[in-house]
Amino acid sequence: MTPVAAVDQTPDGDARQSPVARFRVTQDQRRVLYAIAAAIVLFAVGGLIRPGFASMESVEAVLTVACFVGIVAAGQTFVILIGGIDLSVPWTLNAGAILMMASAASSNGRMPLALALTLGMGAVVGLCNGVGIAIFGVPAVVMTLAMNGMLEGLTLGLSGGLTCPTCAAYAPSLLQAVAHGTIVGIPAILWLWIAIILIASFVLSFTTFGRGAYAIGNNARASLLAGVHVTRTTIVLYALSGAFSSLAGIMLLGFGGQASLGIGDPYLFQSIAAAVIGGVYIAGGRGHYIGAAAGAVSLVALVSVLMALNMPEYGRSITYGVIILLLLLLYGRESSEG
Amino acid sequence: MSDAAVAMRRSRWSHGLAQNVGFALALVLLVSSIVVYCAIYFIAQRRLPGGFEVTTTVNNTMPLVFAGVGQAIVVITRGIDLSIGGVIDLTNAIAALYLGDSLPSMVVCSLCVLLVGAACGLFNGLLIAYGRVQPILVTLATLAIFQGLAIRVLPSPGGQVPPEFTAMFANMNAPVSLIYILLLIGFWFCFRRTSLGVGLYAIGNDEQAAQAHAVNVIRTRIAAYVLGGVFAAIAGLFMAASATAGDATTGNGYTLRSIVAVVLGGVNLFGGRGSPIGAVVGAFVSAMIVNILFFAQIDPLYQSFFEGLFLVVAVLATGGIGRFMRARA
Numbered sequence: 003m004t005p006v007a008a009v010d011q012t013p014d015g016d017a018r019q020s021p022v023a024r025f026r027v028t029q030d031q032r033r034v035l036y037a038i039a040a041a042i043v044l045f046a047v048g049g050l051i052r053p054g055f056a057s058m059e060s061v062e063a064v065l066t067v068a069c070f071v072g073i074v075a076a077g078q079t080f081v082i083l084i085g086g087i088d089l090s091v092p093w094t095l096n097a098g099a100i101l102m103m104a105s106a107a108s109s110n111g112r113m114p115l116a117l118a119l120t121l122g123m124g125a126v127v128g129l130c131n132g133v134g135i136a137i138f139g140v141p142a143v144v145m146t147l148a149m150n151g152m153l154e155g156l157t158l159g160l161s162g163g164l165t166c167p168t169c170a171a172y173a174p175s176l177l178q179a180v181a182h183g184t185i186v187g188i189p190a191i192l193w194l195w196i197a198i199i200l201i202a203s204f205v206l207s208f209t210t211f212g213r214g215a216y217a218i219g220n221n222a223r224a225s226l227l228a229g230v231h232v233t234r235t236t237i238v239l240y241a242l243s244g245a246f247s248s249l250a251g252i253m254l255l256g257f258g259g260q261a262s263l264g265i266g267d268p269y270l271f272q273s274i275a276a277a278v279i280g281g282v283y284i285a286g287g288r289g290h291y292i293g294a295a296a297g298a299v300s301l302v303a304l305v306s307v308l309m310a311l312n313m314p315e316y317g318r319s320i321t322y323g324v325i326i327l328l329l330l331l332l333y334g335r336e337s338s339e340g
Numbered sequence: 341m342s343d344a345a346v347a348m349r350r351s352r353w354s355h356g357l358a359q360n361v362g363f364a365l366a367l368v369l370l371v372s373s374i375v376v377y378c379a380i381y382f383i384a385q386r387r388l389p390g391g392f393e394v395t396t397t398v399n400n401t402m403p404l405v406f407a408g409v410g411q412a413i414v415v416i417t418r419g420i421d422l423s424i425g426g427v428i429d430l431t432n433a434i435a436a437l438y439l440g441d442s443l444p445s446m447v448v449c450s451l452c453v454l455l456v457g458a459a460c461g462l463f464n465g466l467l468i469a470y471g472r473v474q475p476i477l478v479t480l481a482t483l484a485i486f487q488g489l490a491i492r493v494l495p496s497p498g499g500q501v502p503p504e505f506t507a508m509f510a511n512m513n514a515p516v517s518l519i520y521i522l523l524l525i526g527f528w529f530c531f532r533r534t535s536l537g538v539g540l541y542a543i544g545n546d547e548q549a550a551q552a553h554a555v556n557v558i559r560t561r562i563a564a565y566v567l568g569g570v571f572a573a574i575a576g577l578f579m580a581a582s583a584t585a586g587d588a589t590t591g592n593g594y595t596l597r598s599i600v601a602v603v604l605g606g607v608n609l610f611g612g613r614g615s616p617i618g619a620v621v622g623a624f625v626s627a628m629i630v631n632i633l634f635f636a637q638i639d640p641l642y643q644s645f646f647e648g649l650f651l652v653v654a655v656l657a658t659g660g661i662g663r664f665m666r667a668r669a
Contacts, residue, residue, distance in 0.1 A: 155645020159642035284474045
């Protein structure tokens with residue numbers, strides 16, 4: 003074999019001669035960059051269509067809406083990384099918003115307790131998912147689908163179809179103030195999201211726990227043999243997903259003032275789409291949360307552009323589907339031998 | 341008969357049972373849910389359910405039966421079709437808008453509706469087989485497209501279905517629709533022996549091995565999604581017949597409900613095991629659960645709680661008993 007000096011083997015195995023090998027990014031990183039580029043292009047296109055779309059306030063509004071999708075997508079990314087999926091997002095989110103509203107009963111004093119209760123509820127829901135999947139071997143699709151149904155029934159039943167005495171309450175004024183407030187000119191919920199992005203990326207990339215999650219997604223059996231706590235990691239990640247869904251519910255409640263039935267429904271498909279647009283591989287083991295976050299921004303920017311075009315609902319739905327398909331064909335493809 | 345022959349026959353029986361344990365359990369589930377339903381009905385009404393109850397249950401379950409069969413065919417190839425709800429929306433809307441009163445018009449229009457379903461499935465299949473994108477993602481995106489098209493066709497609930505069409509597919513007086521289930525079973529028993537039918541199971545079990553045994557993986561996969569689309573279109577026709585009008589959003593729930601029917605029917609979500617007939621049984625099981633909850637006077641608000649709980653318990657039980665049977669066999 004002749005030695006080839008300039009060939010640089012990337013982890014993905016695509017060997018290629020490159021004079022700028024130093025600046026080379028891996029395929030996974032490239033997908034994150036694509037998602038960020040897509041968001042920027044969408045803002046530019048929006049700005050061309052409607053002057054002011056790319057203005058500071060408008061970008062801020064898009065980012066704020068993207069924040070809800072992004073936080074749900076954090077949990078979704080975690081479970082997709084280990085080869086799972088969380089279909090219980092809609093009603094975990096909805097139950098979270100209603101539980102927060104009903105338990106806080108418009109009072110700021112009861113807010114800490116209500117917060118703990120709601121986040122705890124989300125975590126317990128996720129915990130049950132994780133236990134069913136990791137210990138009892140129920141397929142993730144079935145377990146989380148059933149959990150979504152159970153939560154829907156419990157939420158509707160226990161709140162009497164949102165007619166319970168405290169169901170007419172408003173979000174505590176403090177929560178509303180936080181949701182609408184700004185810190186150093188940037189909305190408070192964006193700060194929260196930035197913090198989540200930093201922490202999630204750090205945990206996934208630089209801790210044993212996070213690397214274990216990638217290992218499980220690539221090969222659960224091999225990682226078990228290599229000493230990864232597969233069961234524990236799986237349960238914790240599902241619990242986190244539940245907690246993130248309920249957190250998004252709390253924030254939506256703070257943002258909108260009141261919870262309603264069905265507010266969680268759009269977030270299932272959007273969270274999966276955001277993760278995939280951001281380069282998270284749906285079969286697990288690859289991807290970064292920062293990509294999913296960029297995916298959430300692209301998705302919301304896309305919807306905003308379509309709305310700026312005054313496109314009717316059906317047109318938005320079709321265009322949305324077509325663009326996601328194009329993105330998938332662009333970089334969601336599997337290698338032909340896989 | 342010699343002891344050896346008896347032993348062999350018994351082992352073949354238990355082997356067959358172990359191989360089809362999902363389907364056998366689905367049947368057990370169906371029988372026990374019917375028994376429970378009759379008991380609860382008797383307690384509430386002081387008589388056994390009669391022809392009217394059977395007819396309404398059958399008519400209301402037909403769309404789910406066909407949606408479940410479509411989903412099962414795709415799931416057997418280790419895929420999943422989330423766009424089924426969208427195809428039902430679209431075909432239901434088209435049927436309600438264009439079905440005419442005369443027989444030729446009904447036939448032509450129904451065939452066109454089936455073609456639309458096939459086209460939707462073909463679109464999915466081409467993207468999945470040639471585009472090499474994961475089925476769950478492709479069908480998630482096409483779901484949005486088909487739903488959008490459905491709303492474009494029928495912006496608000498309406499349209500009209502001729503009474504003759506309703507009499508044929510959702511007869512109020514007798515459970516005529518059971519004929520279609522018999523036809524379906526007949527179709528499947530012929531189809532699963534064709535090379536295409538065998539290919540579905542082959543690529544669901546091991547795609548590379550199937551390829552090595554000269555199964556055309558790409559064509560088989562596309563065919564699975566086309567069949568899924570056609571069956572979803574049939575579900576849309578049945579829904580139009582029983583509702584006597586169209587609504588471009590009622591199909592949405594069928595994506596998840598078809599998966600529930602498939603799982604209750606003992607079809608393995610990881611492909612290669614189970615049959616669409618199981619999904620038919622699963623569809624009736626989920627219909628019986630709704631009936632039981634209704635006559636047990638459980639607050640309808642709690643309905644999805646019990647459905648979800650039942651799904652988990654059923655899957656756990658199936659898994660546990662299946663492992664036990666296979667360990668014995």
